[in-house]
Amino acid sequence: MTPLLQVKGVEKRYGRRIGCADVNFDIFPGEVMGIVGESGSGKSTLLNCMAGLLKPDAGQVIFDTRADGPVDTVTMSEPVRRMLSRTDWAFVHQHARDGLRMSVSAGGNIGERLMAVGGRHYGSIRGKAIDWLGRVEIEESRVDDRPSAFSGGMQQRLQIARNLVTGPRLVFMDEPTGGLDVSVQARLLDLLRGLVCEMRLSAIIVTHDLAVVRLLADRLMVMKSGRVVEAGLTDQVLDDPQHAYTQLLVSSVLQV
Numbered sequence: 001m002t003p004l005l006q007v008k009g010v011e012k013r014y015g016r017r018i019g020c021a022d023v024n025f026d027i028f029p030g031e032v033m034g035i036v037g038e039s040g041s042g043k044s045t046l047l048n049c050m051a052g053l054l055k056p057d058a059g060q061v062i063f064d065t066r067a068d069g070p071v072d073t074v075t076m077s078e079p080v081r082r083m084l085s086r087t088d089w090a091f092v093h094q095h096a097r098d099g100l101r102m103s104v105s106a107g108g109n110i111g112e113r114l115m116a117v118g119g120r121h122y123g124s125i126r127g128k129a130i131d132w133l134g135r136v137e138i139e140e141s142r143v144d145d146r147p148s149a150f151s152g153g154m155q156q157r158l159q160i161a162r163n164l165v166t167g168p169r170l171v172f173m174d175e176p177t178g179g180l181d182v183s184v185q186a187r188l189l190d191l192l193r194g195l196v197c198e199m200r201l202s203a204i205i206v207t208h209d210l211a212v213v214r215l216l217a218d219r220l221m222v223m224k225s226g227r228v229v230e231a232g233l234t235d236q237v238l239d240d241p242q243h244a245y246t247q248l249l250v251s252s253v254l255q256v
């Protein structure tokens, strides 16, 4: 089977400081990869390099496109990459505000994504938007409300609906449950797990929360100082960490 995404020797520097370096891995269709590590370990830099939001200084990020098969997204033209980011990729930001249009209604936020990929019929766009509100557990009666009238958890669920309505093949998530209350996190995680399974989504989830990867990720990469220090099946890495840094991460959670 062809990997959906192949990351080869990706490196990003900020001046002399390493953002991430020497990162190599593949993701197959339907697979969820978690990336964990302490603050500053390079998780967001790597995620942004994969999602085309940052240009790596070295390496390739090869995506298996529907039309032309595997193509390096680092060297592809900007319009082609932008189109991929609308049709095949989704990006769920930690702060829902970064992924939503706050001045547009909830239904409009979802509908906008559909229009960006060619949706034109108002009735069917509104119908799909309402359907997706239901899927992320937001009442239909809120369809014309702006996101600013929503709680943090609702905003995050709306962001997820906006991202998934177009049926992307790969979802990038940056701390999707960060900054939310514990009970809100649990509900969101449950919802995400259901959607990932049901839609057979491939996803890359950056988090510092091991409970998130335990629940969602098939495989796990542990980063430290911009480099991957350990990788493997999530349960294996968490239950039997080999690298001293992973052992520290796991034990620090257990002590809480």
Ligand SMILES: Nc1ncnc2c1ncn2[C@@H]1O[C@H](COP(=O)(O)OP(=O)(O)OP(=O)(O)O)[C@@H](O)[C@H]1O
Residues within 6 Å of the ligand: 014, 017, 018, 019, 020, 037, 038, 039, 040, 041, 042, 043, 044, 045, 046, 208
């Ligand atoms: N725009 C930037 N300019 C300079 N250095 C940066 C920039 N962004 C990140 N870095 C540096 O790159 C390294 C990796 O940062 P990055 O934000 O990718 O880590 P992270 O693991 O995502 O951290 P966090 O969990 O706090 O978001 C750090 O040393 C950071 O200081």
